Amino acid sequence: MRRIMVAAVFLLAAPGTGLPAQTIAVRAGRLIDGTGADPATNVVILIENERIVAVGADLRIPRGAEVIDLSGMTVLPGFIDAHTHLTGIVLGEPGWQSALVRETAADLALRGAKHARETLFAGFTTVRNVGARSFADVALRDAINAGRVPGPRMQVSAHALGITGGHCDGTNGYVPDLFGGRVGIEQGIADGPDAIRAAVRYQVKYGADVIKICATGGVLSEGDSVGVQQYTDDELRAVIEAAQMVERRVAAHAHGNRGIKAAVRAGVNSIEHGSILDEEAIRLMVEYGTFLVPTLMAAEAVERLAHEGRLTGERADKALAIAPMMRRSFRSAVRGGVKIALGTDAGVMPHGANGHEFTLMVRLGGMTPMQAILAGTRNAADLLGWGGHVGTIQPGRYADLVAVDGDPLADITELEDVDFVMKGGVVVTP
Numbered sequence: 001m002r003r004i005m006v007a008a009v010f011l012l013a014a015p016g017t018g019l020p021a022q023t024i025a026v027r028a029g030r031l032i033d034g035t036g037a038d039p040a041t042n043v044v045i046l047i048e049n050e051r052i053v054a055v056g057a058d059l060r061i062p063r064g065a066e067v068i069d070l071s072g073m074t075v076l077p078g079f080i081d082a083h084t085h086l087t088g089i090v091l092g093e094p095g096w097q098s099a100l101v102r103e104t105a106a107d108l109a110l111r112g113a114k115h116a117r118e119t120l121f122a123g124f125t126t127v128r129n130v131g132a133r134s135f136a137d138v139a140l141r142d143a144i145n146a147g148r149v150p151g152p153r154m155q156v157s158a159h160a161l162g163i164t165g166g167h168c169d170g171t172n173g174y175v176p177d178l179f180g181g182r183v184g185i186e187q188g189i190a191d192g193p194d195a196i197r198a199a200v201r202y203q204v205k206y207g208a209d210v211i212k213i214c215a216t217g218g219v220l221s222e223g224d225s226v227g228v229q230q231y232t233d234d235e236l237r238a239v240i241e242a243a244q245m246v247e248r249r250v251a252a253h254a255h256g257n258r259g260i261k262a263a264v265r266a267g268v269n270s271i272e273h274g275s276i277l278d279e280e281a282i283r284l285m286v287e288y289g290t291f292l293v294p295t296l297m298a299a300e301a302v303e304r305l306a307h308e309g310r311l312t313g314e315r316a317d318k319a320l321a322i323a324p325m326m327r328r329s330f331r332s333a334v335r336g337g338v339k340i341a342l343g344t345d346a347g348v349m350p351h352g353a354n355g356h357e358f359t360l361m362v363r364l365g366g367m368t369p370m371q372a373i374l375a376g377t378r379n380a381a382d383l384l385g386w387g388g389h390v391g392t393i394q395p396g397r398y399a400d401l402v403a404v405d406g407d408p409l410a411d412i413t414e415l416e417d418v419d420f421v422m423k424g425g426v427v428v429t430p
């Protein structure tokens with residue numbers, strides 16, 4: 001069954017196959033279109049050439065159209081995860097601690113293909129991948145776009161940029177002569193405005209769609225404190241300037257107040273994690289229109305691994321300290337009116353479970369189910385700059401659809417286990 005389905009993905013997704021433009025009509029029992037509008041009932045969605053061409057309750061279905069009957073289901077836009085790491089080993093899997101010195105680019109790409117498929121089958125038809133080694137994310141994106149492997153649409157950052165010895169420096173604690181004694185912009189390590197500009201250009205040259213930086217310390221790195229600012233104000237401005245000149249947006253990993261404010265003032269598009277937010281930080285994010293990508297699943301995952309003894313030492317201490325702060329800050333951000341885009345940090349937890357983030361947004365953040373759905377559809381699309389392509393069910397958008405049997409507005413956990421996925425007009429789950 002699965003093999004037949006994947007073959008269909010290959011055939012239909014390949015451009016220039018010479019197949020006639022087939023009209024597809026999807027009958028949706030209930031439609032949540034991702035615009036924030038109230039749900040509509042008994043709607044028809046017409047699709048041609050990967051895109052939605054019409055949506056309405058009284059549309060005539062053209063003769064010869066392929067009809068997909070979801071009249072007993074709730075249909076939503078394909079979900080968007082604005083914070084994934086598809087190409088790495090999953091945290092806690094056997095070998096994760098030595099993966100940096102044991103896994104080649106080929107290993108990363110093959111892992112990525114598996115994780116991309118799991119992500120797509122969970123209803124996530126678009127992801128923003130923020131940090132990968134060896135340009136494996138670029139290769140994965142291109143393979144998916146060419147129809148060679150199934151997966152979500154990807155925006156990729158290539159290497160995340162950070163200071164020597166900081167959160168994004170994966171070589172912390174290893175012998176100094178690893179990588180021939182030189183870890184530089186080729187691995188995302190850049191100190192000072194000039195090196196940072198070069199690092200931005202290097203990532204873009206080899207395929208980055210978006211720039212990811214580590215503005216503060218982190219949980220899973222060794223030797224740094226989780227809250228401290230790691231890029232100076234000058235360095236942050238250099239990132240933004242260089243990124244804007246090549247028309248790229250910037251996502252900033254940031255846990256601590258000071259680094260968050262500095263990153264927001266410098267002009268980053270999103271704060272990832274945002275664990276320690278005070279009133280001023282929230283006010284600044286609203287004023288600058290900066291998105292928060294909360295990654296509540298990551299907090300849950302590292303807390304669990306610490307409790308199980310699978311995360312140890314300073315990593316465990318940092319995880320247990322930061323997770324409750326992240327939840328508190330998220331609630332304050334929601335109340336304060338900060339723009340929220342869904343992001344899980346998948347890779348910290350297994351891929352394909354991404355839909356649980358919707359549940360956590362409602363349970364821990366006080367969001368309504370509709371607010372959570374918008375965070376994982378329209379808002380995330382806006383953050384990516386792809387609002388004209390994905391995130392809503394409207395004419396002109398890609399026909400990326402998800403359907404569930406129940407009503408996610410009554411029970412948000414419906415989105416943890418989707419029953420139907422379509423990407424670009426092609427059904428990708430049986």
Ligand SMILES: [Zn+2]
Binds near residue numbers: 083084130131345
């Ligand atoms: Zn991350």
